[in-house]
Amino acid sequence: MRAGPKRAITAEPLDFSDLGRPGWTRLQRFALEYVKVPKGHGARKPFKLRKWQLDIVKELYPSRGPRPRQGLVSMPRGNGKSGLAAVIALYALFADEEEGAQVLVVASDERQARIIFNACRRMIELDERLAEQVQIFQDRIYVPHTDSELRPLPAEPGALQGWDPSLVVVDELHVVTEAVYDAMLLAAGKRERSMLLAISTPGESTDSVMWRLVEHGRANTNDVSFKLVEYAAPEGCALDDEEAWKIANPALGDFLAVDAVRAQLRTTREPAFRRYRLGQWVGQVDRWLPWGAWEDLANPTRVVADREPVVLGFDGSASGDSTALVGCTVGPDPHVFVVGVWQNPGDVRWRVPRSDVDDAVAAAFDRYDVLELAADPWGWRSEIEAWAKRYGERRVLQWNTAAANRMAPATDRFYAAVTQSELSHDGNAVLATHLGNAVAKSTALGDLIHKDKRGSPRKIDAAVAAIVALDRAAFHSNKSARRRVRSFK
Template identity: 35%
Template sequence: MPRSVDGWPPRWLTPVPAADVRRGDGEHCADFIEALCRVTKDSVAGGAGSAIALRGWQRQVLGHLLARRPDGRYRHRQALIGVARKNGKSALGAGLALYGLVMGPEGGEVYSCAGEKEQARIVFGTARRMVEMEPELADICKCYRDAIEVPATGSVYRVLSAEAFTKEGLNPTTVLFDEVHVQPTRELWDVMALAMGARVEPLMVGITTAGVRTDSTGSDSLCYGLYQYGKRVAAGEVDDPSFLMAWWEPGDAAADHRGQDTWRQANPGYGDLVAAEDFTAAVLRTPEAEFRTKRCNQWVSTAKAWLPTGTWAACADERPIPDGAEVVLGFDGSFSNDSTALVVVEVGDVPHIDVAACWERPPEAGQDWRVPIADVEDAIREACRRWSVREICCDPYRWSRTYQILEDEGLPIVEFPQSPARMVPATQRMYEAVVNRQVTHSGDPRLARHFDNCTIKTDQRGSRIMKDARNSPRKIDLAIAAVMALWRACAPVEEEKTIEPFAVWA
């Protein structure tokens, strides 16, 4: 998409029909902010007391956020806006909160939330100062320490912090979460989402920079979970028109964090709302991990990450594996809430990896969801019809019945127990192939996500990939299946199974 507006679009943007944007309230909200909201502190954006002048990319954010469906209702109920520090997040959030307070329904309840009350007061304090500086707002609003009230409509804007157990009974219309990445758990987010259920057009917006991937429970942090979910919606893996994500980050995860192109991609206000000279100075005195997180808006794992940053993306070659090609299939199966993966690797001097099929519990499914075994078996059969399958390598754990059925039908099943003796050399083979650009892949976002979720375990038997925690919701099954399949696809002739390559099966 050509950039007709500086700083737009972001790296990740969930789809919104242009017609929904046009019929929405984005322009009205932007006009409200520019007419009634003022700069509260001297900054690059302007002197204190001057009228806010929204940038084109900020108007685009509001247009997408406040889009309306053909039936006239707001399209979104939840949103995540991710942008690096010093790009005007607080002012935009404060203006949006005041718009919800003044222009929202009678009896509206607007809340600023954060991990700590002092953090929540940043956006609220900016909004209160805007009211105090604008006579038209001051005439209709009453300001208190932790609340702003509009007596004529009975609407109120309050500050909340992370003690979620005290928030039952609220009935919010607009919720602003500042710096979602510092939420200790997802409890407050879930409480507020549930509380909005009785409202006709509620909106909950998280405005944040990147942060840590895990929370205090060891699970995916709220912010990282929303980010991962938003990427799936943006990539078309999940159809959820009620969720919006606009997230700025470098297009190449391994981009030089010292480069101006990297800074521009992660900072739509670069050279405008945030001074270019500030980056030049900060990069000299800030550790790379912190600079990437706060200034480049990138997720930097504190775990023992497996692949070096950006190396997987550098191997992308978005081409399909042609029908009839000689391949190895890798299968990693589960039955319930984990994922089940079928990966295909084209045999050749530079093997090519793609996803044949993947089954993951849909977001709306309950905890009793089960993998459709018959569909899995049919997908394996279909892969054997499409390609010349040398082997189907799979861990015999739990799926022995399926393997026996398929082997009885003549399919080339090869057991690949995921023991250290097998997974250590297979993991090393994949690592070397990726780092040295000796393998390509289709660029499938599911495959990228599973590889990104891998961490490395090292003991006296060697290093192998694993989840970062036993019950982690992050899936790695496509990566495991790819590791197994690549190992077998690259096996020397003397190590190969003696069975003839399985020509198109019928």
Template identity: 35%
Template sequence: MEGIDPVIARHIPADAPSPSEGYRVAAWIEAFCYLTGSFAGRRFTLLAWQRDLLVDAYRLERDSFGRWRRKHRMAVVCIARKNGKSTLAAAIMLYHLIADRADTQRQIIAAANDRNQARMVFDAAKQMVTASPKLSAVCDVQRDVIRYKDSTYRVVSADAGRQQGLNPSAVSLDEYAFSRTADLFDALTLGSAARNEPMTWVVSTAGPDPDGPFAQLCERGERVNSGEADDPTLFYRSWGPKLGAQVDHLDPEVWKACNPSFEILNAEDFKAAAQRSTEASFRIYRLSQFVRGASTWLPHGLWDSLAVDDALSPGDAVVLGFDGSWKGDSTALVAARVADLRVFVLGHWEAPPDDAHWRVPMADVREALRSALETYAVRTLVADPYRWEETLENLEAEGYPVEAFPTNSLKRMVPATQAVYDAARDGRLSHDGSPALARHIGNAVLREDKYGARITKEFAASRRKIDLAVAMILSVHGAVMWREENPGLIDAPVVATWEDDGQVFAVGGSAEFFDDL
């Protein structure tokens, strides 16, 4: 603990796996804060999940100068209602107002989409101060501001207009899921750049807009937690089902898993709420689940259960699936090993959420395609030709087995989707555990009409990409078809291909065998 502020260090247990200011935050809340509402007058005794949340969110690490500083500058918490999130947020903000040693003249903000919602956290903080003899002795409580020495804690909201000129050292943004724009969020987070160690808490229940700014922030957090994205300043915690997951909303075990305070909640109230509320409302407010307007493609947990720790080896017989784009979207290259239908992501190029001018690095994609064709025994490259016709024609002219598969052809996508679903359901398909592929599969919804069922985005302008899922379907379906058409050549390398009457044929085995023919 050498070099850590001694006031913070004395609260860190000797056996702590890593230093965290969260131990001091927790001790301060329990020493000075009182509960509100039904538990008014009781000292704030943190639940286990609340203590763990504080410890994890306030981790300390050394900066480039060797100083111990907060690792995270933003904590995003997606949690169902009735779990005491507003009370906890109020206590955290009081800590920053009075006890935060990272700043001196502090500006604390309670914010939300509308003023009434913003006041919920702020009013809880006011009640805590009033209930505590020690806090009320040092704080001046007014209608819209709490003052401690030269520091202030005030309330702002999006419906009061654009909030400019703010320089917050700590912010609690409540129920962000119901904001249609990121204007207030941007004003609050960009305004704290001059602060030493600013901390923003975004605490919200999931909402009815799976494509809104809070849903995007949660998706970013999921990508950071899975290792797909690198953002050490962002801390994310959620107990609700992942976007696209399917859970039984009437199952008490699901209620318990989605509500970390369930041990002190009334199970009978959940049962009554499930009966009198619409399913969508119950999922949003009691499970903190983003609700979308279409059915997800794969049953909950199925894709995760098919993950295998394995690697693709040079020379393995594969079918490649390719779904390309050129700007503002995602391009995907996936391999399905013919022998066991195991899926591997070989390339993925996706537009960053905040870059409207991003273009696919076409040279890198072409290089990845050629590398895959040269490294593995590629039975077929199954590719959507849209915007990549020239590249695919050149590869085919060089002798590589290319099959054009327009993904907008319902006659082809419907049976392909069904074949891959069957392979996943029957356990014949497995994969390398790619978090990006899992995310794209979770984003895919099933559209059913008179033509059949196939995967698609929830709506055309959705920012949730599914291209890796599409490329996976092309590769696995292609591998299934190749196995059926060539039952004796599944494990043999391809040594020759040719086309006859619009069909591509392949010969496997050794080169000597081909010469004998």
């Protein structure tokens, strides 16, 4: 197909009258007769809407009665959301009997919006009859016979002003802000018949427009102007429950391969898997470690022997937070154990008992062969200097837990050791709680853990100390392994 504005359209207007009246059956027939799957599974074959896709389309394009003004389809990745959105956009452009149809495809960024735009364009290119009807521009597909157009737009309030859309399709609504959603609603409200259709995986946070709309949809199933179609696994299901996968992923075993999902289960953090693969809202409980994974590794009968080589991780606080001293054995089977945790019992005047902490450090150095004490210096510099004097500069290390380039790899190492059952621990309840309180944020350097919010009483200091301890134990264990290898020569 030649691109460009100059090409005149010589083909007669297409006659869609044998597709029936506007509505879901007409859309289904339009897809089957005019649209080909653009890529991937079934590429170039007629776009046959699956039964569950028809269920979605029926909600949006009922054969009789009014159409909803807003639609939201929430489902996991890889279930053909973008593909279905492209088909709906094409139907709205060509075949919905709308003079001067204007279809806007909106997404968080231009690139994402172009996914649907490019799919539409490719679908048109794959059908001679549609191709003859259109002029294709860089940022617009135009149908001169009906004066209809389709455009990709970025999700910015400014970019959304001045249009009069008959359909707005938003891909991946979860990243769209309240202001952008309002701008789209405002734009779409001008015609007698228009729809704002969002299609998305669940978001990262319940503090979002998408969550607000999901809650509205769940609570108002009779609202004819707003339709929610949600595919999600049952709340709290096991991660590897493949029956639950099927509930959330209607395309599973069809154009979504089950072994691809199995492979992802092994490499994806639980909250991300729940969101992207199970369609669930993990929201506030964006826990770092999978449920039960830490608890499963408890081995309280293992006693760390006197003079056993260990490292100690220390995360101290001046007042409000808690202070933790956690040990880890150095050797092939790392065992994490709590030496001491000092927590504010909820008294504003409480101060951490520094001399108790000092005594606990002394007792540990006395009892074990402490290869290293790695301590976060925040608020404890003078103690750390004293310990360095007492136990030797070589054995007392300042380990800044705010430095992402150290903390992120250490955090990833801890996560991997837990999920691959490569450590054991003493079953300490406070450490288990702190690990459960930790929420993770992905960074370019790896994951970092945080409290659920600033100032939260849900402490994580013992978790931080444990991460440091395991990281340093691995370092010393590798070092002694290297030494052993050398001595064999």
